[in-house]
Amino acid sequence: MLLGVSPAVAAVGGVSINATVDGKPVTGDELLLDPSGSARISLTIHNGTDRVLHVKTVRLSGTALALTFFSYDTTLPFDVPGGESVTRGFVLDLDQLGSQATGLLPTELAVLDASRDVIAGVETTGDVRGSVWSVYGIFGLAVLLLTALAWAGALFALARRRLPANRWQRAMQFLPAGIGTGLVAVISLSVLGVMAPSPAAEIPFIVVAAAAALLLGYLTPHPAPAAPVDPEATQRLTRPLPPGGAA
Incomplete structure (x- = not known):
């Protein structure tokens, strides 16, 4: 015993x-x-x-x-x-x-x-008491990198006004970045010795971060409509020149 x-x-x-x-x-x-x-x-x-x-x-x-x-x-x-x-x-x-x-x-x-x-x-x-360059630490860094790329892609599309016109489609484009943010928070708290990952801890972080990203995507401004095309101008630009070179 x-x-x-x-x-x-x-x-x-x-x-x-x-x-x-x-x-x-x-x-x-x-x-x-x-x-x-x-x-x-x-x-x-x-x-x-x-x-x-x-x-x-x-x-x-x-x-x-x-x-x-x-x-x-x-x-x-x-x-x-x-x-x-x-x-x-x-x-x-x-x-x-x-x-x-x-x-x-x-x-x-x-x-x-x-x-x-x-x-x-x-x-x-x-x-x-391991190294930040351990398998778990590198896994966390990889999740951080992918999350940063997801945010960069969504914000770049927002800046270039290339997001979908539908609000829910815009929200879904921000969702992966939100989920990644929740995962980064869970892993960071674990690596820093603050809190161990568990379903009780993981789910709230991920759900809150995903919901915030969805809301952000939903509230993004509607992309500007494309400039109207002038048919006559298009015809003038595409019309072949006469033999003398004059229009």
């Missing part, structure tokens, strides 16, 4: 898991993940069923915006008899973590069976 801590417990179908990382219980609070060292992980599996659980792998993973940015699988086979608990510990090298992610990310520590199905897991918020 784990002594001296109040470990987190996550149950799935009668099976629960307690876990600590460097002696700190894995809970909903932030969990420091420092790429400059190793993490000592200890977990206890409580088998509340009458069957034997065959654990093969322990996985530590971090996700954001439904994408997995880091995942560490450690082979640690052991069995947990029905109605019993088994504790195992190991050291996880986090040396590559700094190049994969940075900031606050939803993190899960889970145990898997031989078929790589999750037996049980516990979720927390990982505080990753």
